[in-house]
Amino acid sequence: MSDTPSPVRTERNGAILLVTLDRPKANAIDLTTSRIMGEVFRDFRDDPDLRVAILTAAGEKFFCPGWDLKAAAEGDAVDGDYGVGGFGGLQELRDMNKPVIAAVNGIACGGGLELALSADMILAAEHATFALPEIRSGTVADAASIKLPKRIPYHIAMELLLTGRWFGADEALRWGLVNEFLPADRLMERAWELARLLESGPPLVYAAIKEIVRDAEGARFQDTMNRITRRQLRSVDVLYSSEDQLEGARAFAEKRDPVWKGR
Template sequence: MPQDPVRTRQVGAVLEVTLDRPKANAIDLETSRIMGEVFRDFRDDPELRVAILTGAGEKFFCPGWDLKAAADGDAVDGDYGLGGFGGLQEMREMNKPVIAAVNGIACGGGLELALSADMILSAEHASFALPEIRSGTVADAASVKLPKRIPYHIAMELLLTGRWFDANEAQRWGLVNEILASDKLMERAWELAQVLASGPPLVYAAIKEIVREAEDSNFQDMMNRITKRQLRTVDVLYGSEDQLEGARAFAEKRDPVWKGR
């Protein structure tokens, strides 16, 4: 019986999602749909606050689209399921922090998947590329996201040449937050996830919605929307017990107890 291509592990408020499709963790349509269901359930579960996304093994995080499956009939424009390719990069209202722990090769759609996370930790041996140009197609999500994340001319070089780059270069351009020894990667990911899980979930939600909406807004328009409570997460936050708890904890010189309401 084939193994489940997506494994999950929950500890407290943290969900670990592991892409596990030997030999390379490539994503076909079925796997993408499963990932969409996993991330939807994570998004909608009030008990879960942070997700970690990684790949099985030490060689591949994810090389993107499964070309062998495509050769067997999977259409590149087929039904990827909720959240689009990999279930994350188009998931609506994903207002919880997601950490990508890149444990190996992240190229094509795999790199685009990592770019969909809020923080990226990289194993020191990891490597990255957007090689779609070499197969006559376009790295669509990366073409939208990458020029907004790193210097324009560097982003265009990577998109137009498809060349490989290592973890050190990725960190130099600000694509990854930290580089870890491979045996320390998941330990650090869980450490960071626990820090985030102890934080205020309603504030995280507001931050993520503000950042997302601000991509298509000018500064003053966005500030007006925030102050007038026109964003759902901001409106919830400003009327919440958690906001009062934050003020009380500060005044009482104690750690706040966040309830997410």
């Protein structure tokens, strides 16, 4: 049995899962780490007792610089098997219908920024910095090239992709890339506050929202609306037949807070 600590730590608190990337010195991701992260997020997705995840990293300097180039130089294939969820465990994980909050506690560049983009909400420490420097290494930030022009103004996204320049948390907020930036000592407090708010919400509605958003990304408005109306999206069909939907209506009529059971 290996005495090497896992590069990914998890902590359960109620229905919230805290996932901490902890791979000194910089929290870079190699194939083994990516596969572990995929297993962690797959298990989170499939656990009915978990509703929200927070993704952060150990230390104060690095969130994640992306791919471990030293490991790659030693034979870790860049195009290797990243695991069940693709790079970082989240990027290509199918049917992830639970909210994930990224708490970016430092440098997030390359694949580390792409990892943050895989979350539903991004909080950043004031000192966090971001970049997509792949252009300088003669390669492409593939996931960011797909996602970024859909998230922020096209010309800004192209500038960041084509120049690889660094930018701070204040600029990330200006373009809507992050939800908030906070003093470093408030970052996790705010992440837990937001996670507890989501923990108290209706999990079946969250699932429906996430599936609708995914479906709509590559579809015409009316096509997705038709699939919703015809209950062709699984999470929507489950929601419309659920105890929780009836509970929501009853709670409203009775002027009380609903009690969500996720069924």
